[in-house]
Each structure stands twice: as C-alpha cells, then as structure tokens.
Amino acid sequence: MxxxxxxxxxxxxxxxxxxxxxxxxxxxxxxxxxxxxxxxxxxxxxxxxxxxxxxxxxxxxxxxxxxxxxxxxxxxxxxxxxxxxxxxxxxxxxxxxxxxxxxxxxxxxxxxxxxxxxxxxxxxxxxxxxxTASKKPIIEDVGDPDRITMEDSDKSEVKPPDVETESDEEEEPEIVEPEKALQTLTHVSISGEDSNYTLANAEQFLLEIRTTGDSWIGVLDETRKEWMTPARTMTSGGQVEFDVTATEFVRIRVGRSESTEIYVNGELLEYASDRITQNIIIKYENEQ
The missing domain is CATH 1.10.260.40 (lambda repressor-like DNA-binding domains)
Known part of the structure; x- marks a missing residue:
C-alpha cells in the first residue's frame, strides 16, 4: 500500500x-x-x-x-x-x-x-x-426339487409396493437478472471527408489515438475546444489519450488513416471510408 x-x-x-x-x-x-x-x-x-x-x-x-x-x-x-x-x-x-x-x-x-x-x-x-481344488469332484445336496420350485415361485410373486415420492416443497423459480447492455460504436453516415459515428451504452468516453507512421492529428469538441495542444503531426509509435466523457461529440482530423488507429473505451474504431485524409465525428449518447 x-x-x-x-x-x-x-x-x-x-x-x-x-x-x-x-x-x-x-x-x-x-x-x-x-x-x-x-x-x-x-x-x-x-x-x-x-x-x-x-x-x-x-x-x-x-x-x-x-x-x-x-x-x-x-x-x-x-x-x-x-x-x-x-x-x-x-x-x-x-x-x-x-x-x-x-x-x-x-x-x-x-x-x-x-x-x-x-x-x-x-x-x-x-x-x-x-x-488342485478344481480337479476334485463336487457333490452338492440340492434337496427337494418340488420344495425349491414352490419357494422360488412364491418369492417371484412378491412385488415391492409402489412408492410415490412427492416433494414437500416446491422449487422457487430462479430469478435471472437482465444483462447490462454492452457499449455500441456504430457508423451512421459519410458526407465527403466526414464519417459520422454514435457511441451508446457507455458510462465513459475515453479516447486513445495511436500512429504507426506519420499522420497529422487534431481533436475538437462541440465547443471548438482543441484537445490536441497543439494539433500536430504524430510520428510512428505515437500515442495520446483523452477523457472526453463531458463532451457531446468530438471531431478527429486524421491526416493518414492507414497509419492511424482510434480506440474508444478500448474498442478499435473501424474506418467506414477509404479516404486517406478524413474527419471522424463521434457523437456521445450519454443516458445519464
């Protein structure tokens, strides 16, 4: 500790x-x-x-x-x-x-x-x-055949009574609690360089950007606040993290999409557009 x-x-x-x-x-x-x-x-x-x-x-x-x-x-x-x-x-x-x-x-x-x-x-x-014992003759007294037959017959006719068992207590139905909905990151539309997404069923909005090559990155929210201070070109191996839970949406300007990975609450965002340069706009639908 x-x-x-x-x-x-x-x-x-x-x-x-x-x-x-x-x-x-x-x-x-x-x-x-x-x-x-x-x-x-x-x-x-x-x-x-x-x-x-x-x-x-x-x-x-x-x-x-x-x-x-x-x-x-x-x-x-x-x-x-x-x-x-x-x-x-x-x-x-x-x-x-x-x-x-x-x-x-x-x-x-x-x-x-x-x-x-x-x-x-x-x-x-x-x-x-x-x-050695198996080679000796074995003589057995089988007794009265009729008596044996009658005894065996009487025994065979005796049947155990049917026993029905009932449960004293009824089993209580199992209560199954509904599972909590998982977050959904959904692509909505494409307009020119803008690709629009929605984030729902998420208690947090944590944004992470990684680059595998040179890529110009800029991040703005609905108030035009610049989260990348300053917006710049990130080199290979670059990584930035933002907690944007308090925002309604963010716009991520990506210079080279093939060299840029965007994670939302740990989930990798799939590009819907094959443009090299594009804007990723994520609207946060916070139910709280």
Missing part, C-alpha cells in the same frame, strides 16, 4: 462525500472508486482507465492529480519488481523439489522391488491351490 487510497478516502470524507456522491460527480462506477481507495485495480479494464479514474477522483476532492498519479506509478513499479523476484525464485524451488523427489524414489526402490517379488510368489501359490 502506498497511501494513495488512504489520501483519497480521507479527502473524500473531509468534504462529506459518500461513494454514491462521488459516483454522481465523476460518473465513475462506485465499485471502481472503492477499488481505488483499497488500491485493488483487479476489476479495472486497463492501466489507462486506472490513471484516468485516479485523476478524476483527485480533482473531485481537490487533491493534486499529478501527485496522486505519482503514488500510483510508484506502487506499480514495486509490484513489477516483486513479480520479477518471484519468477527468479520459483525455478530454484522447483529444482530442489525434483532433487528431493528423486532421492526419496531411490530410497523406496529396493522396498518396492521386494514387495513386488512377494506379491508374485503369493499369486503363483494361490493359482496352484485353485488348480
């Missing part, structure tokens, strides 16, 4: 916010907020979302987002070192276990051999006894 969760929780309680209040303010699900306070990120969709959620949490309770993100990165680096140490230690332990197993097997081998030899001797003797 780095103290990140305690710092955030203390600031929240100082402001008198509950997790439900903070969920309404940040639009982040309460289970994610609780996970951040406990520094348990196992339910998070990815490290990008963890950083985005920590930043929003810190801003909502008036803490320095950069300081909180620094605490998170420090914890992530420590966990990575522990994993590497464990990976180096495990092979050595395995080798010791194998060595001990081989030593125990060597000690038990003479005892196993002796036991198998005794079992073989017993089996041979038992076979010889059975073979």
């Amino acid at each position: 780095t103290g990140l969760g305690d710092r955030l929780k203390e600031a929240r309680t100082t402001k008198g916010f509950t997790l439900d209040d903070l969920q309404s303010i940040t639009k982040i699900q309460k289970r994610y907020l609780s996970g951040i306070e406990n520094e348990d990120y196992s339910m998070m969709p990815g490290s990008f979302y963890v950083r985005a959620f920590i930043k929003q949490y810190a801003e909502a309770v008036d803490l320095d987002p950069d300081e909180m993100l620094s605490l998170y990165r420090e914890n992530a680096s420590t966990e990575k070192l522990d994993e590497e140490k464990q990976q180096h230690t495990t092979p050595a332990l395995n080798r010791r276990s194998i060595s001990r197993s081989n030593s125990r097997f060597s000690e038990l081998m003479p005892k196993i051999t002796a036991a198998l030899f005794i079992i073989v001797i017993i089996a041979v003797a038992y076979f010889l006894i059975l073979n």
Whole structure:
C-alpha cells in the first residue's frame, strides 16, 4: 500500500462525500472508486482507465492529480519488481523439489522391488491351490426339487409396493437478472471527408489515438475546444489519450488513416471510408 487510497478516502470524507456522491460527480462506477481507495485495480479494464479514474477522483476532492498519479506509478513499479523476484525464485524451488523427489524414489526402490517379488510368489501359490481344488469332484445336496420350485415361485410373486415420492416443497423459480447492455460504436453516415459515428451504452468516453507512421492529428469538441495542444503531426509509435466523457461529440482530423488507429473505451474504431485524409465525428449518447 502506498497511501494513495488512504489520501483519497480521507479527502473524500473531509468534504462529506459518500461513494454514491462521488459516483454522481465523476460518473465513475462506485465499485471502481472503492477499488481505488483499497488500491485493488483487479476489476479495472486497463492501466489507462486506472490513471484516468485516479485523476478524476483527485480533482473531485481537490487533491493534486499529478501527485496522486505519482503514488500510483510508484506502487506499480514495486509490484513489477516483486513479480520479477518471484519468477527468479520459483525455478530454484522447483529444482530442489525434483532433487528431493528423486532421492526419496531411490530410497523406496529396493522396498518396492521386494514387495513386488512377494506379491508374485503369493499369486503363483494361490493359482496352484485353485488348480488342485478344481480337479476334485463336487457333490452338492440340492434337496427337494418340488420344495425349491414352490419357494422360488412364491418369492417371484412378491412385488415391492409402489412408492410415490412427492416433494414437500416446491422449487422457487430462479430469478435471472437482465444483462447490462454492452457499449455500441456504430457508423451512421459519410458526407465527403466526414464519417459520422454514435457511441451508446457507455458510462465513459475515453479516447486513445495511436500512429504507426506519420499522420497529422487534431481533436475538437462541440465547443471548438482543441484537445490536441497543439494539433500536430504524430510520428510512428505515437500515442495520446483523452477523457472526453463531458463532451457531446468530438471531431478527429486524421491526416493518414492507414497509419492511424482510434480506440474508444478500448474498442478499435473501424474506418467506414477509404479516404486517406478524413474527419471522424463521434457523437456521445450519454443516458445519464
């Protein structure tokens, strides 16, 4: 624990916010907020979302987002070192276990051999006894045939009563909760260089742009706010991330579409147009 969760929780309680209040303010699900306070990120969709959620949490309770993100990165680096140490230690332990197993097997081998030899001797003797006994004539007293027939006939006529079992309690019907709708990123129309999409059933609008070659990128929202500061040419291996949940739509100006990948909440956007230069316009249909 780095103290990140305690710092955030203390600031929240100082402001008198509950997790439900903070969920309404940040639009982040309460289970994610609780996970951040406990520094348990196992339910998070990815490290990008963890950083985005920590930043929003810190801003909502008036803490320095950069300081909180620094605490998170420090914890992530420590966990990575522990994993590497464990990976180096495990092979050595395995080798010791194998060595001990081989030593125990060597000690038990003479005892196993002796036991198998005794079992073989017993089996041979038992076979010889059975073979000798089978050669002797066997005389059996079958008794009165009529009596046996009558007894067998009486027994055959006795039938067990039919037993019907009824369940004392009726099984309660299983209640199936409806599954939560998955987000949908849908292409709507094309007009010249503009390709229009809608994003629905999504609690967040997290935008990520990656480039595999040189491509000019610009990002604007409905207020003409420029998210790329400044709009520029990104080179191969470039990557930028934006949390645009508060916007109604964004327009992404793509200089070279074949060298540009756009991810929406981790989902890769499929280009509907084969134009090299085009505008990707995504309308965010936030139901909250």
